[in-house]
Protein backbone atom coordinates (compact mmCIF):
# COMPACT_ATOMS: atom_id res chain seq x y z
CA UNK A 703 0.00 0.00 0.00
CA UNK A 704 1.31 3.48 -0.67
CA UNK A 705 0.84 6.92 0.78
CA UNK A 706 -0.80 9.64 -1.35
CA UNK A 707 0.71 12.88 -0.04
CA UNK A 708 -1.27 15.24 -2.30
CA UNK A 709 -4.58 13.61 -1.38
CA UNK A 710 -3.65 13.77 2.30
CA UNK A 711 -2.89 17.49 1.97
CA UNK A 712 -6.20 18.06 0.17
CA UNK A 713 -8.06 16.16 2.89
CA UNK A 714 -6.43 18.29 5.58
CA UNK A 715 -7.75 21.43 3.84
CA UNK A 716 -11.16 19.76 3.58
CA UNK A 717 -11.26 18.94 7.31
CA UNK A 718 -9.91 22.36 8.30
CA UNK A 719 -12.87 23.83 6.42
CA UNK A 720 -15.40 21.52 8.07
CA UNK A 721 -14.04 21.80 11.61
CA UNK A 722 -15.54 25.25 12.15
CA UNK A 723 -18.83 24.15 10.62
CA UNK A 724 -18.96 21.12 12.92
CA UNK A 725 -18.04 23.19 15.97
CA UNK A 726 -21.35 24.98 15.31
CA UNK A 727 -23.47 22.00 14.20
CA UNK A 728 -22.35 18.88 16.16
CA UNK A 729 -24.60 18.18 19.10
CA UNK A 730 -22.31 18.24 22.15
CA UNK A 731 -24.55 20.05 24.61
CA UNK A 732 -24.38 17.06 26.98
CA UNK A 733 -20.61 17.38 27.16
CA UNK A 734 -20.88 21.00 28.29
CA UNK A 735 -23.56 20.05 30.81
CA UNK A 736 -21.32 17.44 32.45
CA UNK A 737 -22.29 14.32 30.50
CA UNK A 738 -20.89 12.69 27.37
CA UNK A 739 -21.96 12.10 23.75
CA UNK A 740 -20.92 8.49 23.22
CA UNK A 741 -23.55 5.96 22.20
CA UNK A 742 -24.44 2.91 24.26
CA UNK A 743 -22.84 0.47 21.79
CA UNK A 744 -19.41 2.00 22.28
CA UNK A 745 -19.59 2.55 26.03
CA UNK A 746 -20.85 -1.02 26.45
CA UNK A 747 -18.20 -2.60 24.24
CA UNK A 748 -15.24 -0.53 25.44
CA UNK A 749 -16.23 -0.90 29.08
CA UNK A 750 -14.64 0.84 32.08
CA UNK A 751 -12.06 3.49 31.12
CA UNK A 752 -11.52 5.19 34.48
CA UNK A 753 -7.78 5.89 35.08
CA UNK A 754 -6.84 4.21 31.81
CA UNK A 755 -4.77 5.94 29.14
CA UNK A 756 -6.59 6.26 25.82
CA UNK A 757 -5.16 7.29 22.45
CA UNK A 758 -7.83 8.52 20.02
CA UNK A 759 -6.75 8.43 16.36
CA UNK A 760 -8.50 10.91 14.00
CA UNK A 761 -10.26 12.70 16.85
CA UNK A 762 -11.65 15.63 14.76
CA UNK A 763 -13.10 18.34 17.07
CA UNK A 764 -12.68 16.09 20.09
CA UNK A 765 -16.29 15.35 21.02
CA UNK A 766 -15.62 11.62 21.51
CA UNK A 767 -12.13 12.16 22.98
CA UNK A 768 -13.57 14.48 25.61
CA UNK A 769 -16.43 12.09 26.28
CA UNK A 770 -13.90 9.39 27.22
CA UNK A 771 -12.19 11.99 29.41
CA UNK A 772 -15.55 12.65 31.08
CA UNK A 773 -15.78 8.92 31.81
CA UNK A 774 -12.42 9.09 33.56
CA UNK A 775 -9.84 8.22 30.89
CA UNK A 776 -6.53 10.05 30.50
CA UNK A 777 -6.94 11.02 26.84
CA UNK A 778 -4.70 11.95 23.92
CA UNK A 779 -6.36 12.90 20.62
CA UNK A 780 -4.55 12.93 17.27
CA UNK A 781 -5.69 14.55 14.04
CA UNK A 782 -4.14 15.90 10.85
CA UNK A 783 -6.34 19.02 10.88
CA UNK A 784 -5.02 21.92 13.01
CA UNK A 785 -8.38 23.72 12.90
CA UNK A 786 -10.12 20.58 14.24
CA UNK A 787 -7.68 20.51 17.15
CA UNK A 788 -8.13 24.19 17.86
CA UNK A 789 -11.88 23.56 18.13
CA UNK A 790 -11.18 20.50 20.32
CA UNK A 791 -9.13 22.66 22.72
CA UNK A 792 -11.93 25.24 22.88
CA UNK A 793 -14.45 22.50 23.61
CA UNK A 794 -12.22 21.03 26.34
CA UNK A 795 -12.14 24.45 28.02
CA UNK A 796 -15.94 24.85 27.73
CA UNK A 797 -16.52 21.38 29.16
CA UNK A 798 -13.91 21.83 31.89
CA UNK A 799 -11.99 18.73 30.80
CA UNK A 800 -8.30 17.98 30.38
CA UNK A 801 -6.98 16.39 27.20
CA UNK A 802 -3.80 16.38 25.15
CA UNK A 803 -4.19 16.99 21.41
CA UNK A 804 -1.47 16.29 18.85
CA UNK A 805 -1.47 17.50 15.25
CA UNK A 806 -0.19 14.69 13.08
CA UNK A 807 -1.08 12.41 10.24
CA UNK A 808 -1.63 8.93 11.69
CA UNK A 809 1.39 7.74 9.70
CA UNK A 810 3.77 10.36 11.17
CA UNK A 811 2.81 9.87 14.79
CA UNK A 812 5.91 7.88 15.76
CA UNK A 813 8.02 11.06 15.43
CA UNK A 814 5.68 13.10 17.64
CA UNK A 815 4.38 10.88 20.42
CA UNK A 816 6.18 8.58 22.87
CA UNK A 817 4.72 6.00 25.19
CA UNK A 818 2.07 3.31 25.05
CA UNK A 819 -1.63 3.29 25.95
CA UNK A 820 -4.16 0.99 27.63
CA UNK A 821 -6.64 1.70 24.84
CA UNK A 822 -6.16 2.80 21.24
CA UNK A 823 -9.53 3.99 19.92
CA UNK A 824 -10.93 5.29 16.63
CA UNK A 825 -14.47 5.54 15.33
CA UNK A 826 -16.92 6.48 12.60
CA UNK A 827 -15.79 8.07 9.39
CA UNK A 828 -12.09 7.33 9.80
CA UNK A 829 -10.90 4.52 7.50
CA UNK A 830 -12.01 6.17 4.25
CA UNK A 831 -9.37 8.88 4.84
CA UNK A 832 -6.51 6.39 5.01
CA UNK A 833 -4.53 5.22 1.97
CA UNK A 834 -2.44 2.64 3.83
CA UNK A 835 -4.19 0.38 6.33
CA UNK A 836 -1.06 -1.67 6.94
CA UNK A 837 0.83 1.41 8.14
CA UNK A 838 -2.24 2.35 10.22
CA UNK A 839 -2.26 -1.08 11.90
CA UNK A 840 1.50 -0.80 12.62
CA UNK A 841 0.84 2.48 14.46
CA UNK A 842 -1.94 0.88 16.50
CA UNK A 843 0.35 -1.97 17.49
CA UNK A 844 3.20 0.39 18.34
CA UNK A 845 1.06 2.40 20.78
CA UNK A 846 -0.69 -0.48 22.52
CA UNK A 847 0.53 -1.45 25.97
CA UNK A 848 0.89 -5.18 26.55
CA UNK A 849 -2.52 -6.14 27.97
CA UNK A 850 -4.16 -3.13 26.30
CA UNK A 851 -6.70 -3.24 23.48
CA UNK A 852 -7.66 -1.55 20.23
CA UNK A 853 -11.30 -0.61 19.62
CA UNK A 854 -12.83 0.45 16.30
CA UNK A 855 -16.42 1.29 15.40
CA UNK A 856 -16.93 2.20 11.75
CA UNK A 857 -19.56 2.34 9.01
CA UNK A 858 -19.86 -1.04 7.29
CA UNK A 859 -18.12 -1.18 3.87
CA UNK A 860 -21.14 -3.10 2.53
CA UNK A 861 -23.31 -0.01 3.06
CA UNK A 862 -21.00 2.13 0.93
CA UNK A 863 -21.94 0.30 -2.28
CA UNK A 864 -25.36 1.98 -2.26
CA UNK A 865 -26.19 5.22 -4.06
CA UNK A 866 -26.47 7.97 -1.44
CA UNK A 867 -28.33 10.31 -3.81
CA UNK A 868 -31.31 8.15 -4.78
CA UNK A 869 -34.10 6.59 -2.76
CA UNK A 870 -34.07 2.86 -1.95
CA UNK A 871 -31.05 0.57 -2.17
CA UNK A 872 -29.39 0.97 -5.55
CA UNK A 873 -25.87 -0.40 -6.02
CA UNK A 874 -23.63 2.38 -7.38
CA UNK A 875 -20.10 1.89 -6.01
CA UNK A 876 -17.70 -1.10 -5.95
CA UNK A 877 -17.29 -3.09 -2.76
CA UNK A 878 -13.75 -4.20 -3.59
CA UNK A 879 -11.49 -1.16 -3.79
CA UNK A 880 -9.00 -0.06 -6.36
CA UNK A 881 -5.74 1.34 -4.95
CA UNK A 882 -6.33 4.91 -6.12
CA UNK A 883 -8.62 7.17 -4.08
CA UNK A 884 -11.98 8.36 -5.30
CA UNK A 885 -12.08 12.14 -5.68
CA UNK A 886 -15.22 13.86 -4.38
CA UNK A 887 -15.61 17.28 -5.93
CA UNK A 888 -16.95 20.01 -3.64
CA UNK A 889 -20.45 21.54 -3.78
CA UNK A 890 -22.52 19.10 -1.75
CA UNK A 891 -24.27 19.68 1.60
CA UNK A 892 -22.24 18.84 4.71
CA UNK A 893 -23.41 15.75 6.61
CA UNK A 894 -23.77 17.65 9.86
CA UNK A 895 -25.10 21.00 8.59
CA UNK A 896 -27.09 20.44 5.40
CA UNK A 897 -27.34 24.22 4.82
CA UNK A 898 -23.56 24.39 4.46
CA UNK A 899 -22.21 23.60 0.99
CA UNK A 900 -18.73 22.05 1.16
CA UNK A 901 -16.17 24.10 -0.79
CA UNK A 902 -13.07 21.90 -0.85
CA UNK A 903 -12.75 18.51 -2.58
CA UNK A 904 -11.75 15.35 -0.75
CA UNK A 905 -10.14 12.00 -1.58
CA UNK A 906 -11.44 8.78 -0.08
CA UNK A 907 -10.59 5.08 -0.06
CA UNK A 908 -13.06 2.23 0.20
CA UNK A 909 -11.83 -0.75 2.22
CA UNK A 910 -13.40 -4.20 2.33
CA UNK A 911 -13.95 -6.03 5.62
CA UNK A 912 -11.11 -8.42 4.74
CA UNK A 913 -8.71 -5.50 4.07
CA UNK A 914 -9.45 -4.11 7.53
CA UNK A 915 -9.20 -7.41 9.40
CA UNK A 916 -6.10 -8.57 7.53
CA UNK A 917 -4.24 -5.30 8.14
CA UNK A 918 -4.70 -5.87 11.89
CA UNK A 919 -4.03 -9.62 11.81
CA UNK A 920 -0.88 -9.22 9.69
CA UNK A 921 0.46 -6.77 12.27
CA UNK A 922 0.06 -9.28 15.10
CA UNK A 923 -3.23 -8.09 16.56
CA UNK A 924 -5.66 -10.75 17.78
CA UNK A 925 -9.36 -10.04 17.26
CA UNK A 926 -11.40 -10.40 20.49
CA UNK A 927 -14.76 -9.70 18.83
CA UNK A 928 -16.22 -8.45 15.57
CA UNK A 929 -19.84 -7.24 15.65
CA UNK A 930 -22.15 -6.00 12.88
CA UNK A 931 -24.93 -3.50 13.58
CA UNK A 932 -28.10 -2.54 11.68
CA UNK A 933 -27.94 1.10 12.87
CA UNK A 934 -25.66 4.06 12.14
CA UNK A 935 -25.28 7.50 13.81
CA UNK A 936 -26.04 9.65 10.75
CA UNK A 937 -28.44 9.62 7.81
CA UNK A 938 -26.10 7.85 5.40
CA UNK A 939 -28.79 7.05 2.80
CA UNK A 940 -31.88 9.12 1.92
CA UNK A 941 -34.31 6.30 2.82
CA UNK A 942 -33.04 5.95 6.42
CA UNK A 943 -35.24 6.73 9.40
CA UNK A 944 -34.28 7.77 12.93
CA UNK A 945 -35.02 5.40 15.79
CA UNK A 946 -35.82 6.21 19.44
CA UNK A 947 -32.15 5.89 20.44
CA UNK A 948 -31.00 8.56 17.99
CA UNK A 949 -29.54 6.05 15.51
CA UNK A 950 -30.55 5.85 11.84
CA UNK A 951 -31.75 2.57 10.30
CA UNK A 952 -33.20 1.27 7.03
CA UNK A 953 -37.00 1.19 6.71
CA UNK A 954 -38.88 -1.94 7.76
CA UNK A 955 -38.55 -4.72 5.23
CA UNK A 956 -34.99 -3.81 4.24
CA UNK A 957 -33.56 -3.24 7.72
CA UNK A 958 -31.81 -6.60 7.99
CA UNK A 959 -28.54 -5.30 6.52
CA UNK A 960 -25.27 -4.27 8.22
CA UNK A 961 -24.67 -0.51 8.48
CA UNK A 962 -21.83 -0.46 11.04
CA UNK A 963 -19.30 -2.82 12.56
CA UNK A 964 -17.25 -2.73 15.72
CA UNK A 965 -14.25 -4.75 16.81
CA UNK A 966 -11.83 -5.12 19.67
CA UNK A 967 -8.33 -6.54 19.30
CA UNK A 968 -5.28 -6.95 21.50
Ligand SMILES: C[S@@+](CC[C@H](N)C(=O)[O-])C[C@H]1O[C@@H](n2cnc3c(N)ncnc32)[C@H](O)[C@@H]1O
Pocket residue numbers: 710713714717718759760761762763764765766780781782783786806807808809825826827828831832
Ligand atom coordinates in the same frame (compact mmCIF):
# COMPACT_ATOMS: atom_id res chain seq x y z
C1 LIG B 1 -15.21 12.07 10.29
S1 LIG B 1 -13.90 12.78 11.17
C2 LIG B 1 -13.64 11.82 12.62
C3 LIG B 1 -14.68 11.06 13.11
C4 LIG B 1 -15.26 11.41 14.44
N1 LIG B 1 -16.02 10.27 14.79
C5 LIG B 1 -16.14 12.64 14.39
O1 LIG B 1 -17.14 12.66 13.66
O2 LIG B 1 -15.87 13.59 15.08
C6 LIG B 1 -12.44 12.30 10.28
C7 LIG B 1 -11.16 12.94 10.85
O3 LIG B 1 -10.04 12.26 10.29
C8 LIG B 1 -8.99 13.21 10.18
N2 LIG B 1 -7.96 12.68 9.27
C9 LIG B 1 -8.07 12.45 7.94
N3 LIG B 1 -6.93 11.91 7.47
C10 LIG B 1 -6.07 11.79 8.53
C11 LIG B 1 -4.75 11.31 8.68
N4 LIG B 1 -4.05 10.82 7.65
N5 LIG B 1 -4.18 11.34 9.92
C12 LIG B 1 -4.87 11.86 10.98
N6 LIG B 1 -6.14 12.34 10.89
C13 LIG B 1 -6.73 12.30 9.68
C14 LIG B 1 -9.70 14.45 9.69
O4 LIG B 1 -8.93 15.62 9.89
C15 LIG B 1 -10.99 14.42 10.49
O5 LIG B 1 -10.89 15.21 11.64
